[in-house]
Amino acid sequence: MEVLLLNDDTIAAVATGLGGAGIGIIRISGKDAVDIGNALFVNPKEKTLSEALSHQLLYGRIIDPGTKKEVDEVLISKMKAPHSYTAEDVVEINCHGGIVPLRKILSLVIKAGARLAEPGEFTKRAFLNGRLDLTQAESVMDIINAKTEKSLEYSVAQLKGRLSQKLEELDRALVGILAHMEVNIDYPEYDIEEISYEFVNKEIHKLMKIIEGLLLVAQAGKIYREGITTAILGEPNVGKSSLLNTLLMEDKAIVTEIPGTTRDTIEEYINIQGIPFKIIDTAGIRETDNLIEKIGVEKSKKLLSQTNLVIFMRDISQAVSPGEKELLELLKNRKTIYIANKTDALKKEDCKIPEPWIPMSLLKEQGIEVLKNKMVNMVYDGTVNQDADYLITNTRHIQLLEKTKTSLENAMVTMKTKMPIELVSIDIMDALESLRGITGKAVGIDIINQIFKNFCIGK
Structure with a gap:
């Protein structure tokens, strides 16, 4: 440094x-x-x-x-x-x-x-x-920008040093491995290279499990820090703006029976079970001659590549249009929740809605809780430990952890090919340097300046 x-x-x-x-x-x-x-x-x-x-x-x-x-x-x-x-x-x-x-x-x-x-x-x-x-310093802005109580809780835990303690454990373990290897390098006459390989390999496997565990919950950390970008998509007049207003519990978007009322995207954060969702009401996607509406439609299509989750809505009382068929094709490989709105307009015998569609009547306030639970479940996917007392929340931390992991993998490959132990130590040193970049033990002033320039004045 x-x-x-x-x-x-x-x-x-x-x-x-x-x-x-x-x-x-x-x-x-x-x-x-x-x-x-x-x-x-x-x-x-x-x-x-x-x-x-x-x-x-x-x-x-x-x-x-x-x-x-x-x-x-x-x-x-x-x-x-x-x-x-x-x-x-x-x-x-x-x-x-x-x-x-x-x-x-x-x-x-x-x-x-x-x-x-x-x-x-x-x-x-x-x-x-x-x-x-550095992890504690970065958590200060996370506390200021926390969007939910849960994200605040994890940011406060990081400020207290819980993540730092875990990283310090990894740091000490890597230093211990390097110290063990130095014995072999400095005293080659004792021929303990085989013993060193066995010890180092075992220790690296332990560290890899810890790092993989941290990376596993890192996605959840990003979720709590940045929120889930969620686009409400569909043709005009299917209820997108009404759904946004219902989720926000306020009249944020103008709702009329005139198709094309929403000309631009509307963004707002909501908190569902501690997870911040950045909800975006998009302009209805359809063929149109209105220049302003066309721009809105194009923005909605571009938005697809930037969203984590899509809520696709259609009016279940109407036949599937060619435009909806095209939209459904676009969404095939995306994380999507399908909403069949306006079930109140159906006859009783037509009310059977096939999966994965969620039946909904915004007029009668039916299906909203089912949608919220589905949104949360799709975020977690059963992989996140919600009881963890710390999470990796920062993209910079994730990248450096991945570099640490890659260096350790390289060390294992080097040992497998029976290369000299000096070359293995280079990979371990690279891993240690990447790890210390997270806490600031091994980071240049340019990186430090870049991190702190995003803070507010007075902090």
Whole structure:
């Protein structure tokens, strides 16, 4: 891992959302944080921030040093290094949460010697100062962006270091294998190569099982983190927008009896049994001369290649049209749920709906729960352990785990062909480097910058 030079300057940013709120927080981190706080803060009992205990709130006011005017009534605290979020000296100013006081106080903090923090720089400093590893740092944004309680639960577990602990176990095992191999390389006169091959092969098989287990639940991790992109597809006026409104329990899409009402895709997240589904109501696919509707139809067709799940709807009271036959052909090799809507329009003797079609009447609110259960079952496919206390949720982690696995497979092939043990150790080193790329033990500053630039300012 290349040398990472820490900035020795002091950074500041608004740590809460801009807008009308009861409280807003300006966070300052760095060696001058306390001095900057002292320069702006006045306590009625003339107590300074320097004199205050760490993690103690002080009441007072922020004063503009240039004009001596009072800016806002505040509560201020300091957190002495290393017992803070960034492991540096941190000062937090709790003021009123309007845009004007937040911006005014932040501008005074910057005039006093701080600079505006870059996106994710507070968390980046926590990582560089050793308070968090990279998986924990990345979980901060996962917590902020959590779409369901379940995704929040897994993100919090990752922040606590549960995934890090599992990866650390793998790290120690790989280091142990390399140490064992070094004995053979450094003392060839003892002729223990056969014993080394047997030991290494056995240990690699153990590690492969652990990695395969992590990768098995990785798909579920991506689901909880990113959600399942689900397109509602069908011809115009079969009930797609009504289904979206029913799932969302609000009138998000305009519903009329006029075919082609939905001209563009409408997207919204819903939570079903802890799984976030990104539901997309598409424009009805049909031949049309309307230019705007044509564009919507083309977007719907392109969307097929980007979806995880399709809900195909048709009006069961009507005969199958040529357009529907074409759509059904397009969906043959895709994960699809088939909905036979408007069963309320059928005569009693015609109500037998063959599988895999789910009978539905949105008018009578029938079939919705069956659909929700089917959506959840199709996501899990019986392969996900829902009771796991950690999941791999990040695409970068998955790719590096797969690289680790590939390197271990290469090591087994090298041993099978009776190549020198020095060559086996190269594959093991590659595996260790890939694994350490997940936690940040072996990752360059360019990768680190790429990860943290996606954070919000103030985090």
